[in-house]
Amino acid sequence: MIFIRVAWQNMLVHRRRTLLILFSISLSVAVILFVSGMAEGLKKNFFRGMLEESGHLQILPAGTDDALDPYDPDLLIQNPDEIVSDLSARKGVQRAEKVLSFGCMLLAGDRNLTIEGRGTNKETRIFSKARDGIYAGGFLADDNGGKPGICISAGIADLLHVDLGDPLVVLVEDSTGSPWYIEYSVTGLYATDSREFDEGSFYLRHEDAEELLYFPGKTREIRVVLLDPALAGPLADQLDTGAAPYRGTEIKTWREIHGSYLVLLDFFDIFMVFMNIFTVLVAATVITNSILMNIFERTREYGTLRAIGMKRYQLFGFILTEGFVQGVAGSLLGLVLGIPLVLYFQAYGMNWGEITESFGLGETFYFAFAPEHAIAGLISGIAIACTGSLYAGWVSSRMSIMESL
Incomplete structure (x- = not known):
């Protein structure tokens, strides 16, 4: 608990840099939610539109x-x-x-x-x-x-x-x-x-x-x-x-009727895996860069703490705790920004004109909110912040007092 209190006070002291980090994390989490909501909406709308007119089963003449x-x-x-x-x-x-x-x-x-x-x-x-x-x-x-x-x-x-x-x-x-x-x-x-x-x-x-x-x-x-x-x-x-x-009839299920579209959906799932990885990597780059700038600018401060008796593992834990607190706060802020945005486009849609029309989705494209995506965004933001702090903490704790000062 002492690390959390100290980390919180430190964030308030360096509030400008803290605000930059929180902005980076929250924006990244909001983007992750936006992309996930768009992908989920595309899949659900495509699937629903596909079955709405064809039905789940068709009885046809042989x-x-x-x-x-x-x-x-x-x-x-x-x-x-x-x-x-x-x-x-x-x-x-x-x-x-x-x-x-x-x-x-x-x-x-x-x-x-x-x-x-x-x-x-x-x-x-x-x-x-x-x-x-x-x-x-x-x-x-x-x-x-x-x-x-x-x-x-x-x-x-x-x-x-x-x-x-x-x-x-x-x-x-x-x-x-x-x-x-x-x-x-x-x-x-x-x-x-x-x-x-x-x-x-x-x-x-x-x-x-x-x-x-x-x-x-x-x-x-x-x-x-x-x-x-x-x-x-x-x-x-x-x-x-x-x-x-x-x-004198033949019976077809929706899988047989829309076989080619289902293959397309499978490829879409694979595409979205790579898209999510790319989004997380971009978010990780932005967040980690902000955290590293914050940590390395305070190298002398950490050297002073080491000089008055702070152990290497304590400094490492202190930096990691600060990153965790920033990750939690920034990710929650990202959810506050991202969830209403996804819910808005889920209710009112986004007009993409002929882009979605060509896929049979209509001119207005509706997003879809999934709680698991919000949880994944929250975990991603915290994990990226902790990973960036982990590296910065390891580098800072390995430096000697003289190097830090």
């Missing part, structure tokens, strides 16, 4: 992978309601949704747009990004005459020069291979932070898509949301594609 045309009218699930009913009754299944996707052309006056249509339901969890992004009208709402409407993004509306309530013709190739069209009213407009998502598709009710394509009682795929992604594998093993109601 032969989907080998098909040249993803909208082939022969690639349909014939009994989707039976499958949805069976899945909904299984343990761990949160939701099973039918998705009827199709290629089409949207026509508005002299403007047209080739796009993918998606038949879904009003309470969809799979496409909640579009549903939650509604800013005008409603998601899959009826028009003023009680007829079914469609939901498009603000980007599509701008391209076609249409607005809420305007008519929009959907031109498709029906189940017989003939062109067919139906005019709908735009009853919902949405906008998200991802231009790729907004301009990639539009939405209508599943039953309306069945009528449009003349696929009564059929669907293109069934996407399943589970309580835990880890349940996808065991559930897929339980489903027998050779027996009803799954006969």
Whole structure:
């Protein structure tokens, strides 16, 4: 305790140098937290966005992978309601949704747009990004005459020069291979932070898509949301594609669907290990340099202490204790600076424009705070300060009294 009291008094006496050291440590810890929060946010947002739309499990028509045309009218699930009913009754299944996707052309006056249509339901969890992004009208709402409407993004509306309530013709190739069209009213407009998502598709009710394509009682795929992604594998093993109601289908887990992205995430983990090492090394250089300057400027002071009776090991312990106190104080200050910063960007995000858009994360990138990163930052700051003091203490304690003076 005597070393701690003396170290504290010494820090107050040399407060200018102490403030510089505390600033170096706190800034380094805050940077470590910032980088960790950014990396954690990137991984979580990427993973969440990846699974949000695909679901954890997909029931597809057999032969989907080998098909040249993803909208082939022969690639349909014939009994989707039976499958949805069976899945909904299984343990761990949160939701099973039918998705009827199709290629089409949207026509508005002299403007047209080739796009993918998606038949879904009003309470969809799979496409909640579009549903939650509604800013005008409603998601899959009826028009003023009680007829079914469609939901498009603000980007599509701008391209076609249409607005809420305007008519929009959907031109498709029906189940017989003939062109067919139906005019709908735009009853919902949405906008998200991802231009790729907004301009990639539009939405209508599943039953309306069945009528449009003349696929009564059929669907293109069934996407399943589970309580835990880890349940996808065991559930897929339980489903027998050779027996009803799954006969004629193939089952894919999210790992099979996003295999290439998972490899990318593995490489990202390796990259972040080196990134963290680099960040710690830079922080160690800054902190150690500040501590060494402080210690070596006081060499004569230490020589005087040795001259009045302080032993080598006592001087070494004194310097190490001072470094420890500085490390604790600076690291705590770094947490005070870093944690609110990470929490702010976790709540409001950071707009990186097309940089994160190209990775499918949207223009606004959200950080993620993890308590273990705060603990790691605290330990890193203290460890670096102690390591710098360890070297300085060893050098100072090995010097003779005459050399010190």
